[in-house]
Amino acid sequence: MSAPYILVVDDERDIRELVRDILVDEGYEVQLAANGEEARKMRRMRRPNLILLDVWMPDIDGISLLREWSEEGGPDIPVIMISGHGTVETAVEATRLGAYDFIEKPLSLAKLLLVVARALDADRLQRENIGLRRMAQPLSEPVGGSEIIRELCERVQRIARHNAWVLISGEAGSGKELFARYLHACSARAGAPFIDVSVASMASSNSAVELFGSEEGSSIYYGYLEQANGGTLFLSEISDMAPEVQAKLFSILENRSFLRVGGVEPVAFDVRIIAATDRDLKQYVMEGHFREDLYYHLNVVPLHIPPLREHAEDVTALLDYYAEQFAQREHLARRRFAESAITRLMNYVWPGNVRELKNLVQRLMIFGGDNEIGADEVEAALGVPLKIALSQSSSQHPVEFDLPLRGARQQFEKAYFEYQLREHHGNLGQVARKAGIERTHLYRKFRALGIDKKKETGGK
Numbered sequence: 001m002s003a004p005y006i007l008v009v010d011d012e013r014d015i016r017e018l019v020r021d022i023l024v025d026e027g028y029e030v031q032l033a034a035n036g037e038e039a040r041k042m043r044r045m046r047r048p049n050l051i052l053l054d055v056w057m058p059d060i061d062g063i064s065l066l067r068e069w070s071e072e073g074g075p076d077i078p079v080i081m082i083s084g085h086g087t088v089e090t091a092v093e094a095t096r097l098g099a100y101d102f103i104e105k106p107l108s109l110a111k112l113l114l115v116v117a118r119a120l121d122a123d124r125l126q127r128e129n130i131g132l133r134r135m136a137q138p139l140s141e142p143v144g145g146s147e148i149i150r151e152l153c154e155r156v157q158r159i160a161r162h163n164a165w166v167l168i169s170g171e172a173g174s175g176k177e178l179f180a181r182y183l184h185a186c187s188a189r190a191g192a193p194f195i196d197v198s199v200a201s202m203a204s205s206n207s208a209v210e211l212f213g214s215e216e217g218s219s220i221y222y223g224y225l226e227q228a229n230g231g232t233l234f235l236s237e238i239s240d241m242a243p244e245v246q247a248k249l250f251s252i253l254e255n256r257s258f259l260r261v262g263g264v265e266p267v268a269f270d271v272r273i274i275a276a277t278d279r280d281l282k283q284y285v286m287e288g289h290f291r292e293d294l295y296y297h298l299n300v301v302p303l304h305i306p307p308l309r310e311h312a313e314d315v316t317a318l319l320d321y322y323a324e325q326f327a328q329r330e331h332l333a334r335r336r337f338a339e340s341a342i343t344r345l346m347n348y349v350w351p352g353n354v355r356e357l358k359n360l361v362q363r364l365m366i367f368g369g370d371n372e373i374g375a376d377e378v379e380a381a382l383g384v385p386l387k388i389a390l391s392q393s394s395s396q397h398p399v400e401f402d403l404p405l406r407g408a409r410q411q412f413e414k415a416y417f418e419y420q421l422r423e424h425h426g427n428l429g430q431v432a433r434k435a436g437i438e439r440t441h442l443y444r445k446f447r448a449l450g451i452d453k454k455k456e457t458g459g460k
Contacts, residue, residue, distance in 0.1 A: 004120050004230070005029045005046065009039040009062070010054040010082065015107070019052065022109055023116070036060035040218055043069075046267060047226040048077055050119055053099075055083035055090060063093055068218065070097045077222075078119040082107070124193065141182055142175065143321045144314030148306055152179065159301055160186035165253075167238075167298045168276040170305030173355030176276040177236060179305055184232040189272060192231030197224050200237040207245050212252070214261040225258065228271045238275040238298065239284050243291075250294040273298065308350040308357065310450055315346045318354060322361040332365045340375035348382070349411055414449040417442075421451070 006028050010016040013034070020030045031048075033039040036059045043051070055062040066079055081094045084105035091102040100119045103112060142149055159166060160183050168176045177196060184194045202210050213223030224233060235241075241249070252258040253273070257266040275298045284290040308315070319337050327334045337345075350356055363381050364373050417431065424430040432439040445451075 003027055003029045004049040005031070006050045006052065006116070007031050007033060007039065007042055007048040008052045009033040009036075009057070009065075010052070011035055011057045012054075015105070019107070019112070022113070026113060028116075036062075036065050039065060044215065044220055044263075045265060047222045047229060049123070049230075050116060051077055051079045052116075053079050053081055055081055055094075056085060063090065063097070066094060066097045066099060076123075078123045080115055080119060124191070141185075142178060144311065144317050146311040146313045148311040149314060152303075152305070153182070155303065156183045157186050159183060159303065163272055164300045165272065165298055166274045166301045166303055167281070168274060168303045168305060169281070170276075170278060171307045171353055172278045173353035174278075174305045174307050175354050176278075176305055177234065178354075179303065180232070180234045180274045180276065183274065184234075184272075187232075187272070189231045193228050194232045194234065195224050195228035196234040196236065198236050200240040207242055208248060209261050211245065212248065212258050212260055213263075213267075215263040220260070223260070225252075225269055225271060226267065229269050230271070232272045232274060235273065235275045237277065239277045239279045239281055239290060241290075246291045246294050250291055250297060253294070253297045307450075308353045312346045312350075315350075315357065316342055318357055319345065319361060322358050323365065326362055326365045330365070333371070335365060335368055335371055335373050337373045337378075338375065341373050341378045344375045344378050349414070351410060410449065413445070414451060417445065417449065417451055 006023055008016050008019050008023075008030060009032075010019070011034055016032045016034070020032055023030045031042050031046075033042050035057050039051075039053070042048075053062045053066065062081060062083075066081070069077070069079075076098060078100040079098065081091075081099045081102045082105065083090065083102070094102055100122065101115050103115060142153060156179060166180075166183065168180060170176050180196075181194060184190060197211070199207075209221065209223065211223050211225055213226055214221045248258075255266075257268045259266055281290060281295060281299075285292045285295050308318075316337075319342065323335060323337070326332050345357075345360075352359070360378075360381055364377065367381075368377060417435070420431045420434055424434065428439060428442060432442045435442070437445070
C-alpha cells in the first residue's frame with residue numbers, strides 16, 4: 001500500500017525542505033512546489049492525499065489558488081494553510097473555501113504533524129462514511145456461523161494477504177459488497193480508501209470521466225481510480241460497463257497508468273481492483289458483450305458468494321443481528337422472532353438474499369407492535385398471498401408472484417425439477433427428456449438451483 005502523498009507548496013526553500021524532511025521521517029511521501037504554477041503542475045500529475053499551502057507566494061496567493069481548486073467541484077483534497085502574516089480575515093476566508101486548518105509561521109513541527117495526521121484521518125473517515133451510507137446497514141464482518149460462511153471468511157483472509165485483483169460473483173443481495181469490504185479491511189490497504197462504484201448507475205456518456213477523471217485548462221476532476229489510490233476500487237455490476245470504457249480500463253490495467261479525459265500526461269496508480277457481478281460474465285464474453293482480455297485481467301482470483309438459501313442455518317443469526325441494529329440505529333422497540341416465525345423464514349427461498357432479509361426485518365420492526373414476531377406476521381410481511389402448487393401431494397412447491405422475474409423464475413424451475421424427480425422416481429434420463437434439455441445441462445441446473453436428488457427421491 002502506498003504511503004499518504006503530501007504536496008508542500010511554499011516559496012521559502014528552507015521551510016519547504018525542512019517540512020519535507022520531517023514528513024518523510026514520519027513515513028509520508030512528499031513532493032515540493034515553490035509557487036502556484038508548480039503546485040498546479042504537481043497536482044495535475046498526481047492527486048495528493050493532502051496539500052500544505054502557503055498563503056503568500058510570488059505568482060499567485062494561496063487563497064486564490066484554494067478558491068480555484070474549490071470551484072472545480074470535484075472530490076475534496078484536505079488543505080492546510082500556512083502563513084507568516086496571517087489575519088483573522090484570511091483564516092476565515094480559507095475556512096470558507098474548505099481549508100482543513102490554518103497554521104502560522106514560525107511552524108511548530110509537533111503541531112504540524114498533529115494537524116497533518118488529523119486531516120488525513122478526517123478525510124479517510126469522511127470517505128468511509130460516504131461509502132457506508134450507501135449500504136443498507138454496514139457490517140464489520142459477515143454474520144453467520146455456517147460452514148459456508150466460515151470457509152468464505154478464511155478464503156477472503158488468505159486473498160487479503162496479496163494484492164491480486166478479485167472478481168466476486170453471486171446473486172443480487174447475496175453480500176458481494178460486504179465481502180469486498182471485508183477483504184479490504186483484512187488487507188494491508190485497510191487504512192487507505194475503499195471507493196465503491198456502481199457501474200450501472202454511471203451515466204454512459206460520462207462514465208469515462210467518472211472513473212478516470214478529466215482535465216480542462218487548469219481545472220482537474222479526479223476520478224474514482226485516483227480517489228482510491230493506495231486502497232481498493234470496488235466496481236459492482238461490472239457487466240454493465242460500456243464497451244468503450246471496457247477498452248480503456250483494459251489498457252489502464254495493462255500499463256498501470258492512465259490519461260484523464262482531456263489529459264496529456266500519464267498518471268500512475270496503485271489500486272487493488274475488486275469487480276463484482278450477479279451475471280455469468282463468462283457467458284457475456286462468449287456472447288460478445290464483455291471483453292475477453294479484460295475478463296481475464298479482472299478474474300485473477302475468483303470469489304463466489306452463495307445465495308442465502310444455501311446457508312439457511314445463518315438466517316437466525318442474521319435476523320437477530322438486524323433486529324438489534326435497527327433497534328439501536330432507529331430507536332425502534334426491540335422485538336424477537338418466535339420459533340414458528342424462524343422456522344418459516346429458514347424454509348423461505350430468499351430470492352433477494354440477505355438484502356431481502358434486512359428489508360423484511362426493518363418492515364417488521366417499524367410496523368409491528370408486540371414484542372414477539374409470529375409466523376402470521378412474517379407471512380403478511382413477505383407479501384406473498386398468491387401461490388400456485390405444482391403438486392397435489394403433501395409436499396407442495398409454492399411459486400411467489402410478488403417477486404422480480406428472476407426470483408420467480410428460479411422458484412418455478414426449482415419446483416418444476418423437484419416435481420419431475422419425484423414423478424420419474426429419480427431417473428435423470430427421463431427427467432431430461434421430459435424437460436427437453438441435455439442431461440449434462442440438467443446437472444448444472446440442479447447445482448445452480450440447490451436441488452438435492454436424493455432428498456427429493458427418498459435417497460434413491
